Amino acid sequence: MSWELFLDPSLFRLAVAMSVPLVLASAGEILMERSGLLNVAIEGMVTLGAAAAFLASFAAGSTGLGLLAAALSGVVVAVVFAHYAVAWRQEQVTVGLTLYVLCLGLSSLLYRVVVGVRLTPPRVETLQPLLLPGVGRLPLVGEVLFSQHALVYLSAAVVAGVHLVLFRTSLGLRLRAAGENPVAADTVGVDVFRLRKAAAAAGGALVGLAGASLPFTLTGTFTEGIAGGRGWIALMLVIFGRWTPAGAAAGALLFAYVEALQFKLAMVSRAVPPQFLQMLPYAFAVAVLVRAYRGARAPEALGKPYHREARA
Amino acid sequence: MSPPLVRLRGVYKRFGPVVALDGADFELAAGEIHGLLGENGAGKTTLMNVLAGLYRADAGDLEVLGRPVSIREPRDAVQLGVGMVHQHFELVGHFTALENVILGREGSAWLRPDRLRREVEALMERVGLAVPLDRRVRDLPVGVQQKVEILKALYRGARVLILDEPTTLLTPQEVDALLASLRTLVEAGVSVVFITHKLHEVLRSCDRVTVMRRGRRVVTVDRREADPVRLVEWMVGTAPPPPPAREATRPGSPVLELEAVRVVDERGVAVLDGCSLVVREGELVGVAGVSGNGQQALAAVVAGTARPAAGVLRIRGRPAERHGVLDRMRAGVLTIPEDRLRDGILPRMSVAENVVLGRHRLYFPGVRYDPETSRRLARHAIEEFRIVCPGPDAAAGQLSGGNLQRLIAARVFDAAREREARLLVAHNPTRGLDVPSTEFLHARLVEFCAKGGAVLLISEDLDELLKLADRIGVLYRGRVVAEFAREQFDRYAIGRAMTGGVPA
Amino acid sequence: ARPRMAMILPGVIQDADFNAVGYQALKEVQSTTGVQTAHSEQVAVADAERVAREYLGAGYSIVAFHGGQYLTIVQKLAPLFPDATFIMESAGQIPNLPANVWNIGRKFYEGFYVLGVLGALGTRSNKVGYIAGIRLPDFVASLNAVFQAVGKYNPRAEVLYTFVGDQNDPVKARQAAESQIAAGVDFIVISVNLGTVGVIEAARAARRPVLLTTFYTDKSSYAPQHFTTSLVSNFGKPYVEVVRQILAGRRSGYYEMRPGAGFGLTPPRNVPPEVSRRVQEVWRAVVLRQERIEEVTDRIVERR
């Protein structure tokens, strides 16, 4: 086995493409967690986003509508989550897990209702690579970065956008304050409840889009379990990236690289049973998480319901 | 006569079964400093929280400048020019001072830090309060944090500034500075509500005083009509009981010895650094200090939840650096934690299950846990310590603060009887307690010493220490910088030591 | 009374794949033998026993299981319901089955041998890919057959294979296909089910033309430029035969499904006519058992 195997440009190209759902989902989760909401339903929301995107574009024949539907499905679930967590102060992990199960069920149910019983699974057009003018033809970088499909560029923009909103706008300052110390935010007139719901909605839209990226860029169709654990991985990436979108995106690329590498290794290392290579990304995720935990600092009010009249 | 700046009338507020405000009235005149007095639980904080929009009153009228207003949310209060500095500060620890001040009033969608800094700097100059704007708030001393809080309120254009017990965390020198700056603020057109338990502060700095009792106003008087005896009478109804007589003790052998103990927290900061201290049998040693100078680490290292990184820690003559909580308990160390909700109570478990915590291995040495035994002990504790609760099976989280502290006291002192406990570490044991509860607890501490126990009383209440301690050590930056024997007790000398000015 | 027959299927019948062909077989049984039929789709192994018991309780006398994972249930239920006849599928003949069980053995590898031949002749980069999901003995045998075919018909060509761990995960299948294509593969023998759509997308996105083969059903309409042929499976043939035998009183037996007996090959497209002709010749030889193909299920034997 040689080093070239690990440095193959096609590997990086695939990693960039495969990181899209992770980047979008973790950016969405970061928005929510920064406001104090720990939403563990995102694996389900990614699945539902994939179903919504596929079904809308299948029914209406438009990728744009598909993206819209996916974002909307994320918003709806996230707002329901936020309502339970914010207004009713229910334990967030419990609500998240319940919604996770609901989303999984709803995805297949909707698919069945819309698509019905038919002999061949319908498919939609996938997004084709978009060569960026100028840089697209550069050797290596062009191949890896600038001849990808549109959602790759979108997710790069999302990372930059979420970063700017969080750290350069007053909205971001208030949102982070709500996640660090809701009482402090509330007493200066920041509407913590509305802000958390808004963060949930915006984050939910991104998580839904993460789901849309699966049928629209990879498979052209919806299948059960299409998220394949990417929602959970995104949850880990939030910690890995220390609650910054750029950090999480770096982690997403790393994870996607290991995932792609696994398939490369599968073609050359005949001695190892394939199942052990398939475990690799998940084992890697655990190992990375253990490292990432050292010194990581979550928003102080993360997962804690805010109640004005509760005794501190 | 012009209408008062703020008028609250017949404010009623209950929390579950607790009636916190029972038709309270209050008026604040423009340009005054108005003292708000009352024993613990009288409703001072609740009333002001209603004005600040944090609590919603069940009934009652609010008027500002004679016009009825409705304050449903903190935002409404901010708009009416009401700013409140809460007792335990509501700052975002990981934000800078600047970010904390401007939060919620940033002025533009895009943050413009330079412009905002200039505005805040101008404000600081105008009101004579200066804080380092780029430091993280959690790294600032409490006195400075308080200034950040006041700036926060003023930056929002507060015409009414409510300060809830602003002096408890400050050194005497800092208190002087605060009171002086309040005058400056009044001259700049701000009216101040000043909540405190300290009569001399009221008499020194306020124009008028309101005394509250059991959710109602007792009286509002001009300072000139008030004197300490009448104020206390208004507050508690009768004259306060005399303090327990502390007999001169003959200290026995050392129970707790700390020699140059160093404790490092998870951030790598040495929170205790070369701390030395001895507590002997029958002795009550007080630890004074501005909070944040290592009190928590001291309590933790003695209780066994923190390990010393260097130094010697002996309990009853035996090295105990490596010992955990359980070993300490076996050696007779008891703890009254500073934060009872965080460190003392199992909120969702029953009173009975809470009463046995810490003693459960004693009562249940085998595998079996017997709920009947716990209930029996709990019924006993409820009676003896007059804990107000529905019964042994009630969830502990429903109890009021004072009753929680009684519950913890029951746990501690009962164990003391049974096991001849040797050392009690009490950290701010009476914070937030009313007078009877405080007296009750003080009596227990004294009794414990009289029986030969040793007490380490870490308290931010200097009066409490002056009343009870045989000796007071002053903790400053993680070490005991000065010790005063009873005959040397002097408020200002101790206060100087607390700010690092070691007496000659 | 006319016997009634029920079939239990692991997935949805509209998968245009394994379950669809099972369902078609059931319909064929009904139309050719007149036996009344019913089916349950998407039955997890954990539920199959109960479902079977419900049919048996409702008077169904023939219960068929479409798949080998229901083996335990058949072994449990057959002695308990001696009046009913069970049909189950497997990779080969199962020894010691109860006396009221028919066994259909599926020999996919012989068909995959021919797909391998097409790959050997159809590849221009001399790299043939094989993408499977779970490392089942069936697929191991099929992979070995592809190795044998390529070794014999194009010794210069190489076979790259990937087991992605899931028959129905198009994302993983796509990643595997991308890796293979990046490594130079231009002909992929697909052995996944729903994962197929992922492989198709990879082929579409590839910069060089990539040819594909599939199995169970003809999926050429999905990607007309990419599919060459399909190893179509007509389960109707074995099922109709077995049900006829049951109706005639034979309560147990073994039917082997193989090229010519249940498996067919669609005429290869997108390849030169002589390649297509050659492959169909090999197919006929395999049907007549004139081509020597070894069945190895427990390890992968790579040869050049």
Next chain:
Amino acid sequence: MTTEAAARGRWQVVWPYAGALAIALVLLAALVAMLGGDASQALAGLVRASLGSGAGLGQTLNKTTPLLLGSLAVILGLRGGVFNIGVDGQIYAGAVAATGAAFLLWTAPKAAVLPVVLLAGLAGGAVWGSLPGVLRARLGVSEIFVTVMLNFVAVFLVEYLSTGPWNDPTAGEAITRAIPPEATLPYLWPRAGAHAGILLALAAAVGVWWLLFRTVFGYELRAAGDNPSAALLGGVPVRRAVGVALVASGGLAGLAGAVEVSGFHYRLILGLSPGYGMMAILIAVLSRRHPVLAVPAAMGFAALLVGTDSLQRSVGLPSSAVFVVQAVVLLVLLAAEGVRRGAP
């Protein structure tokens, strides 16, 4: 508290459950109608399939077994303050260990085989729970994430064993060879196909109740879960208790895996746990973390599972609808609780 108030309190607990059940039934009926079926007929069929027939009841009991054990595992974790979302992986780990033991024990005395197989399952699940347990206890790493990742790893491990070393080559599927007869659980009700696993699960429910409320360990575990820092100051070894909670939780789930192997499948098989872990969480929440209440809750879910499975055949309701119905039931309950809490 007066008796009248106590009675009112009890009703306040009961009505959300009744409401949730009603909403679940209405929802099911609506789904059936949407798919073009006859709702009343479908609901009658549901009851018949799950509880109203011998075979149905037997299979409902069989389904209750892993759900109950799984929810007990979740409850044990929740009481200690940890979310064990890895029940599925631990079920598989237990199944692997049980199957391995059954294969290795062919020389052992026959009477010893079954107990050892079940214990092996317990141990296998415990081992699977120990990694998140150790990471949580030593490094404070979130168990939520680690347990989920280990679910994936466990599935691949099962895939490896069932298609590799232990594969039954004749079946042509991801299943292992059968375990010997002496490693199998006896039938409780042969005609209905109900195995004795339910007795184990019921015993486990009582055992968990006893452990939580009648042992010092359980007391300390609950204390650690309720308020770790207070428990720590009260002399409870919190980290150890929480770690042990995850290990024990894994053990219970592992037992579920062993029971599935020795009572139902007689082999290790991919798909042994069709999402039992997720349903176990819902059951644990529904039963308010009480091991005894988990019994009716698990049974109810099992009946719902079995019943809606029959709707799949009668009206084409997809199996995923069960998830929807269950989640909605829980959401309704959580909402009822939330509404009672009132405004922020």
